[in-house]
Amino acid sequence: MSRGAAGRDMRSVWILILITGLPAGGSPLLLLEPEDFLEKYGYLHQDHHIHNAVEVQSAIREFQWLSRLPVTGELDSATLRQMAEPRCGVSDEGSQQIWAQRVNVIFTGKRHHRKRRSAGQAEKWYKRHLTYQIVNWPHHLSLSSVRLAVRAAFQLWSNVSGLVFQEAPGGPADIRLAFYEGDHNDGASNAFDGPGGTLAHAFLPRRGEAHFDMAERWTLNGHKGHNLFMVTAHEIGHTLGLEHSPVRHALMSPYYRKLGRSLVLSWDDIIAVQQLYGKPLGDRPVRLPGQVLDAALQEWEFTELQSRHETPGQPLYCQGVFDAITMDQNETVLVFRGSVYWTVSAEGSVSGPLPLRQRWPDLPPAIEAAAFSPLDSKWYFFKGKRIWRYKGSVLDLGFPRRSSDLGLPHHPDCAFYYAPLGHMVIFKGSRYSVLDLKTLHQEPYYPRRLTDWTGVPQGTNGALTRPDGRLYLFREQRFWRFDPVKVRVTRQGEWAKDLSWTGCSNTPQSNNVI
Ligand SMILES: [Zn+2]
Numbered sequence: 001m002s003r004g005a006a007g008r009d010m011r012s013v014w015i016l017i018l019i020t021g022l023p024a025g026g027s028p029l030l031l032l033e034p035e036d037f038l039e040k041y042g043y044l045h046q047d048h049h050i051h052n053a054v055e056v057q058s059a060i061r062e063f064q065w066l067s068r069l070p071v072t073g074e075l076d077s078a079t080l081r082q083m084a085e086p087r088c089g090v091s092d093e094g095s096q097q098i099w100a101q102r103v104n105v106i107f108t109g110k111r112h113h114r115k116r117r118s119a120g121q122a123e124k125w126y127k128r129h130l131t132y133q134i135v136n137w138p139h140h141l142s143l144s145s146v147r148l149a150v151r152a153a154f155q156l157w158s159n160v161s162g163l164v165f166q167e168a169p170g171g172p173a174d175i176r177l178a179f180y181e182g183d184h185n186d187g188a189s190n191a192f193d194g195p196g197g198t199l200a201h202a203f204l205p206r207r208g209e210a211h212f213d214m215a216e217r218w219t220l221n222g223h224k225g226h227n228l229f230m231v232t233a234h235e236i237g238h239t240l241g242l243e244h245s246p247v248r249h250a251l252m253s254p255y256y257r258k259l260g261r262s263l264v265l266s267w268d269d270i271i272a273v274q275q276l277y278g279k280p281l282g283d284r285p286v287r288l289p290g291q292v293l294d295a296a297l298q299e300w301e302f303t304e305l306q307s308r309h310e311t312p313g314q315p316l317y318c319q320g321v322f323d324a325i326t327m328d329q330n331e332t333v334l335v336f337r338g339s340v341y342w343t344v345s346a347e348g349s350v351s352g353p354l355p356l357r358q359r360w361p362d363l364p365p366a367i368e369a370a371a372f373s374p375l376d377s378k379w380y381f382f383k384g385k386r387i388w389r390y391k392g393s394v395l396d397l398g399f400p401r402r403s404s405d406l407g408l409p410h411h412p413d414c415a416f417y418y419a420p421l422g423h424m425v426i427f428k429g430s431r432y433s434v435l436d437l438k439t440l441h442q443e444p445y446y447p448r449r450l451t452d453w454t455g456v457p458q459g460t461n462g463a464l465t466r467p468d469g470r471l472y473l474f475r476e477q478r479f480w481r482f483d484p485v486k487v488r489v490t491r492q493g494e495w496a497k498d499l500s501w502t503g504c505s506n507t508p509q510s511n512n513v514i
């Protein structure tokens with residue numbers, strides 16, 4: 001939407017507030033930044049950027065109501081934290097009234113005319129058959145998998161409404177989906193803000209545009225990053241004329257939702273689209289459960305990877321990102337992504353993609369961290385709230401176990417065995433934990449701050465120790481080499497280009513180049 005004001009990134013300021021633990025709203029200086037947020041998302045008017053205390057309090061209340069927080073009217077820590085959550089860039093203005101009207105129609109059966117945004121601008125399409133075009137897409141995802149995800153996202157809506165969608169690859173099309181970085185010529189307030197914060201935005205009918213922040217880590221099957229299918233499905237909702245919903249679990253909630261086990265569309269989403277376009281022709285609405293879609297997305301990418309495998313060139317992970325990386329006792333590097341993994345032998349030959357669950361049965365379809373421990377020659381896998389441990393391909397008795405039982409965080413960034421400590425190290429956000437593999441308990445005095453690892457960034461997606469004892473940490477396309485003797489990062493660069501043992505250089509070289 002073209003409403004909104006603050007084009008700059010305010011997250012750092014809020015994070016600072018949370019870390020320093022200042023009483024929320026204790027400083028009028030800090031209050032200014034949340035006001036920018038409230039302006040951008042339609043809770044405060046933008047005239048002169050001056051608001052009195054009553055206006056601000058009422059805006060905070062409205063924000064808390066739509067975000068399902070306790071309505072206090074205060075900028076408490078929960079409210080500030082919610083403002084920093086990844087979300088859709090479309091303004092929430094008017095969402096509350098439109099939702100109230102929707103509920104009213106359900107209870108009274110009376111239809112009210114929807115408020116018009118401005119004279120002459122209607123908020124729905126006057127045809128039932130709509131075409132769409134994928135203008136561009138993130139380079140680390142294949143067009144065919146993006147296409148399938150986008151088709152499934154449109155199908156969610158056509159399954160429950162009188163609409164029919166068809167891809168028009170060459171255009172022109174009613175709805176265009178495109179990825180942009182930063183400012184992209186639809187107003188400074190719509191400029192994308194890099195990873196996190198605003199993920200995407202779209203325009204109400206009949207402009208037919210949905211824009212996605214190219215700088216996000218988009219994924220279709222991994223659990224790190226933001227699921228492109230979910231965000232696309234949400235933005236399509238806007239292009240059809242839907243506003244944000246205050247209903248918990250609604251796809252049209254302004255905040256990013258993971259693809260989970262539950263149904264993707266809530267009844268509120270369905271009622272909203274049916275009030276505009278009616279029920280599906282003939283049949284009854286078909287709601288797709290997230291679990292089924294998740295499995296379908298896994299299947300698609302796997303098929304895709306296998307077909308690529310037949311064409312020579314680099315393995316797919318080299319162009320983008322992976323979920324986890326580790327090295328076994330034979331110095332074979334293993335790279336994990338979604339439901340598959342690749343191996344890079346000490347000599348540099350690459351095998352894969354291979355199905356994860358063929359080698360480690362009972363693993364979930366994708367993992368978040370993996371580490372081979374030379375101490376006990378076991379494999380450790382981390383996903384969500386659980387840990388799996390294997391000897392070879394055999395799951396150890398009593399596993400999977402709950403991370404919290406071992407004193408470890410949920411959803412770790414990465415895990416690796418670290419010889420200088422003699423233990424497993426787990427990174428998560430700004431902290432790290434140390435796990436004693438013999439007792440399976442977190443060592444005392446941990447977690448500690450990540451700043452102990454001088455030069456290592458937050459949010460790494462994998463780490464491993466090389467035979468020379470140096471630790472390599474990975475985030476997106478970059479790597480950091482941590483020297484355990486100097487206790488700091490001594491080198492960084494692009495792993496696919498600079499580290500031959502990642503299997504990404506076209507000419508296999510000796511494994512000891514770096
Ligand atoms: Zn939205």
Ligand SMILES: [Zn+2]
Binds near residue numbers: 184
């Ligand atoms: Zn845009």
